[in-house]
Amino acid sequence: MAKEKQPRKPRAETPKGFRDYFGADVIERRDMLAKISAVYERYGFDPLETSAVETVEALGKFLPDVDRPNEGVFGWQDEDADWLALRYDLTAPLARVAAQFRNELPTPYRRYAYGPVWRNEKPGPGRFRQFYQCDADTVGAPSVAADAEICAMLSDALETVGIERGDYIVRVNNRKVLNGVMEVAGLSGDDKDAERGIVLRAIDKLDRLGADGVRALLGAGRKDDSGDFTKGAGLNDTQADVVMGFMAAKRGSGEETVARLRELVGASKVGCEGVDELETIAALLDAQGYGPDRIEIDPSVVRGLGYYTGPVYEAELTFEILDEKGRKRQFGSVAGGGRYDDLVKRFTGQAVPATGVSIGVDRLLAALRAKKLERGEAETTSAGPVVVTVMDRDRMADYMAMVGQLRQAGIRAEMYLGNPKNFGNQLKYADKRGSPIAVIQGGDEAEKGVVVLKDLILGAKIAESATLEEWKDRPAQVEIPLADLVAEVKKMLAQ
């Protein structure tokens, strides 16, 4: 006789590639986003919060990796057989909104947004399928003053959250300059689209592959360590030299770099336009006091995305951290963006100039944590609550009254709500919660109208240093009149 099968219990698991954020992590991110938002608002940007779901049609084929259009999103069909999907970034929804509400929104429209985005990609170490972005974009401003403004704002935002000047650099370049260089290298024309794409992505990998690796990708191609072969752009040596020269065009000052770029783009009209724009950006930033210690022109910045049409920019953190193998390396990029003039056009047929930046929220948080560690500061933890212990199950109302008083005084406090039988468990709980003070009142204390305050921070310090000597002036617990509860707790918290 077959045994009746017990239905399998569901697995309690975060789905693969997703993660949960607890306590201090949530607070840390929320605080950082509040600081960035304040900067964005000071710059005149208004918040926008679109829904997480878009029609696949509206999202379009603008996924970062242009080789795989329509892949990479989480999508499903709704009851009308229309395809819906989770947004993969905050730019595509903005383009949709800018088109949909073009008659209601001011022009130019400055908006910022933050929130999760979703990518249906293979998860890996540090690579998740849901992560936060924080974007600011200006739609409808043809002037590169809009790009300059965003670079300045990015610089302010980084300093406001705690990245010190000198620990970061915002690098600016212009796709038009690169296009000019490609023209000079004989790579213009529609039939060279694929080659230009390969060149673009090759330059974007300079950091990772080094000059030789990029050079290989400009030519026949490159075999990586695993033996996989990536097809190159097929440029001859003369052509490749032009492109390599572009990447190395950075000079000691912005003027010199601009001068060098002007040489490289030669007679290319688009190239000259690009160089002019870079000059304007530099002048506008200078007028506001953003010098090359914060924002500099760097021709090696191209940004991988295909849709950029003008200025591109990137914020890099320049301090060193130890990687997983203990080697020093620069922290690297935490934000990037640029000008994209065709995203809104998809919907309306009319070109709408737009430019914007996206901050990688989780990377920036990681950087702040690394800096804190370096400075020897404590990790952010949420302050634990004062815990009122339960000595006598029948007097819960009394304990609740104490908690009520503390809370009304603005003090984070709670009554122990687990099984009160084992008092040790209550103190273990307080410890796990990072509680600064335990409040204790047994029958004797209740009769006398007193409570005992146990200083748990002191207790932890004593346990750590293993000597009471330095703490002997500070009692680990005190008995106080119940009427003084709030005042005494406040005093102890202020110590």
Added chain:
Amino acid sequence: MAKEKQPRKPRAETPKGFRDYFGADVIERRDMLAKISAVYERYGFDPLETSAVETVEALGKFLPDVDRPNEGVFGWQDEDADWLALRYDLTAPLARVAAQFRNELPTPYRRYAYGPVWRNEKPGPGRFRQFYQCDADTVGAPSVAADAEICAMLSDALETVGIERGDYIVRVNNRKVLNGVMEVAGLSGDDKDAERGIVLRAIDKLDRLGADGVRALLGAGRKDDSGDFTKGAGLNDTQADVVMGFMAAKRGSGEETVARLRELVGASKVGCEGVDELETIAALLDAQGYGPDRIEIDPSVVRGLGYYTGPVYEAELTFEILDEKGRKRQFGSVAGGGRYDDLVKRFTGQAVPATGVSIGVDRLLAALRAKKLERGEAETTSAGPVVVTVMDRDRMADYMAMVGQLRQAGIRAEMYLGNPKNFGNQLKYADKRGSPIAVIQGGDEAEKGVVVLKDLILGAKIAESATLEEWKDRPAQVEIPLADLVAEVKKMLAQ
């Protein structure tokens, strides 16, 4: 010859049933959630942010409408053929987290969470497929002190966001009392599960259907205005009388209500237990000063959800608003919750007591807006930026420098980034942005080293009242030295 078909442009549309939030709406919600979070944290609750995506297996069949398990979510299959879905509330993910991290989390675990949830339901007026919830739950606390605490916290949260005492009431009841009443009515036992479900949902509709409607649903059934028939629980008159008596058991004071409930549950063990718990909750709340002006026992509260096992509670706003037909009606429920002891058990096999509340964020925001309107207060708008106009395209750097100064002084400011040719458009833009001040500097002013500040708020007031009389002491625009820009703008903003 067939014409070549132009590919259709994608539609720029928010997907059906979804919505976008702009500017002040985003800020308003963010501020309200920050205030609620502060209350929750003071009560010792820690934030948790789970991913939006869960396995369908983990979400389970706990959708509010128990008649349609596994429907109502947005789901899809991942590459391993596992089904994933967007969370439909914040309780199911909490149950998953409580099971998954049971060895790391403190017990009891107090957590709060807010964020969007998604329902794959037919959208309707005011009914969206993505909306915000803000929840607080205590997992692992068997004592009804945890329920009492959440009721007190809910009361504090409502007052903190701006609902005045007297404009709301938190009602508490206990499912065990209802179960006791059902026992008395002869509706106990596993074979009466369906009937009990119908009774539960019928009572929950008292507000909407009135006593007669509920009575019909307790008996044979009810035909609604559209002619649709809902099958009833099939109770005979005696049985229905018992249930109806339960709903009407509320008396002038908590003690009297409790006494009446004790009569109704008679010898039912679970019923008596429920009445005892209600008594305890009332006493605990009383000890903290939460009287019946804030929190009261009300037997007509049952909450529709099947999973509640003990105390249930609900916050109702008692002030009247005008509905879409201009009739006065009470605003109604904005939050609700209760004790659910079996949600974690699904995963672990071990029953884990839990209790919690969910605030309907959008409804509470609507209520706050209605109250503001009633008090004649202005709608929340984000303060518009000071707009530096562009009189001379070649002097953008100068204008940017002014904006830079204002921003560094913490003043929200921007340069006009649209096409500057038509100056009227610049002022129209400033108007649309709700800008308080336009800064103007043409060639003449630049030569003299001055700027003109145009008071746009005053301008709007003059336009409104159509008489300059009352404003004659306050000039609509002033010419000031450029060096005084920040100081003068500050002065004007402070007026």
